[in-house]
Amino acid sequence: MTEGPLSSTFSADGLACVRGERVVFAHLEFRLTSGEALFLLGPNGSGKSSLLRLLAGLLKPAAGRLAWDGQPVAEDREAHAARIHYVGHHDAIKPVLSVLENLRFWARLHDPEAGDARAQAALERFGLWHLRSIPGKLLSAGQKRRLNLSRLLAAPAPVWLLDEPSVALDKASVRTLEAVIAEHRAQGGMVVLSTHADIDLPDAGTLYLDRFAPRPAEAAEAWI
Amino acid sequence: MNRLAEIIRRDLRLALRQGSDSVMVVTFFVLTVVLFPFGLGPEANLLERTSAGVLWVTALLASMLSLDRLFLADYEDGSLELLALTPTALELLVIGKVAAHWLTTGLPLIVAAPVLAVLLHMNADGFATLLFTMLLGTPTLSLIGAMGAALVLGARRGGVLLSLLVLPLYVPVLIFGVGAIDAAVQGLPAKAQLLLLGGMLVAALPLAPWAAAAALRQALE
């Protein structure tokens, strides 16, 4: 696999997130090492998606910092982007491209060296290989989600950030996802995910976001 | 660089399969130019004198037609997030998308322009310069337009807003594009205008993708 050092750490210190002039969470911290998984829990609006976007680098923290092996992530955005896979609410599938073309594009964009063998293996794993030449517009919601998840395997990256990955998935596919995550962790990968449905990850840590909700006074503080 | 080629290839493939954009742009261009003789009268002299301006103004409007969709589809289906998370400069990907946009809209305009120039009785001395100005000018339009398209992502009435933002910034390209052709038609050297057009392209090449990438990151926050 591509993990350099045997064990890496991904950590957050005093992280705060401001969305639309509101402090969503503050003083958030966690520490994740290779092979670990982290569940994000919390009610709607507690900032699970915001935290994942923040970890991915789509959002900039209002305060605090993210670090990889102690090095601030903000110092090298591209290196951080190479380390992560982000699965958000949208599946980013072009209706006129075939399943394989869709996957290949994202795999090569993430890693220009990514070979077709990996793409094939990824599609086979998620049960889409027989649909490889079907255009994206014909896929069901569950198939689209599985295609999106195939990106995780088509180009390697140590950190997976999954925002409700089980949405639209049937039971069998959720089991596949669990198995894929387990293998990823066994190879030294990290996973951070939020979910409403049950995804079973053995000995995964949990992060309750409502614990980092700002105190009422602080919430409006951003502008006062 | 591989990634640049990859995104250009994807956008071209998308344009090819979804079709219509290039065809629409060229059709608009041709149709609008053809309207002018009806508005101005078929008198060859008048048409000849206004041909450079008519062609450039119309080309400028046509190239704006498909701009608002440049990033919109990627924004709506989540592709833009993943593009922003690609381990490369977002500016590079913007250049790729602009290149694909220019190949599918700018280039067809350039191909159609000489035919329309004939319809407008443009002096044959101006043809080469017309092609040259469009070759130098339309990429600049695409670049400036990309910045506008990135800025209006998620805005209400983005399409109309886009033209308000972008058209004033198009003025210099228009002035020098038409200026060069007019000079050539009158037998004067057009080198200065062409150099200025080239200069604008060279200036827009780093600045516009930078601004567009900044706007895209804003849109994704």
Add this chain to the structure above:
Amino acid sequence: MHRFANPMRFVRLAAAIQPWTAGVTLILLALGLYFGLFDSPADYQQGESVRIMYVHVPSAWLAMAAYSTMAFASGVGLVWKHPLADLIAKAASPIGAAFTFVCLVTGSLWGKPMWGTWWAWDARLTSMLILFFLYLGHMALLNAFDDPTRGTKAAGILALAGFVNIPIIKFSVDWWNTLHQPASVSKVGMPTIDPSMLLPLMLMGVAFTTFFVTVLLIRVRSEILAAKVRAIRLNQIHSAPGAISGELVGESPR
């Protein structure tokens, strides 16, 4: 809290400065009007119509100064992420647009007796017209988003792009104008300025500037308070669900 320099301190400071800038504006305006309308000679060429200059030229100055302010503030906002800078940019743009409009109309009113036409494609007027469109675009972009912070940030990028473009536009319009200058329009530029004309012009120029500062300060204060109101409301939605907060969010006394 952290990087947010205390905006309420700015509000208090602005409120303290404001009466002074307002007072200076009034005094300078009175003086400028006196010298401009009574105690200055008519131009030997343009006659009394030259007095339009005392509102036209300061408007043009202010139109450009406001854009520079806006672009500078936007730059500060983008680089240092200072929300106050974004608000200054947001507050400056309608003022700039208003004075660009004044400049255009007074220019037209000056042009009619001088050129015999309401509008000539004179290089300076044309540049001002484009500047006016840039302002309109900026204001439209500011208000085009549901999330006001997104609007200010997008408009900030636009302001900077426009600022880079203004010299290019100015240059191209000048070039275009010298090429197309119609012979019938007599080129009446600024009259050679006599000291007796310079005095009211300067007075009005400074008065317009302090006017700009005064209005800008009020607008920024207003924007800060609006942001504070939004923050409190958001806080209520998220901390106290129920009838009271719902009711509060509903109304908006504008």
Add this chain to the structure above:
Amino acid sequence: MTSLATYFSMGGYGGFVWPAYALTAVVMVGLVVVTWRGLKAREAELKALQELMPGRRGRTHEAQDQ
């Protein structure tokens, strides 16, 4: 009386000079009025909000920790 009339006629340019000044005045006064009203509206809104929030928050947050 005639001197006043000659003054206002501005050597025949009164029809241009006065509208120019009038427009400038209208725009300047208009800007001030609109801006000032906006400020007052915000102030009123803020005050109403703060009064509707008895005790819990309001002006006391500086006193709380952080």
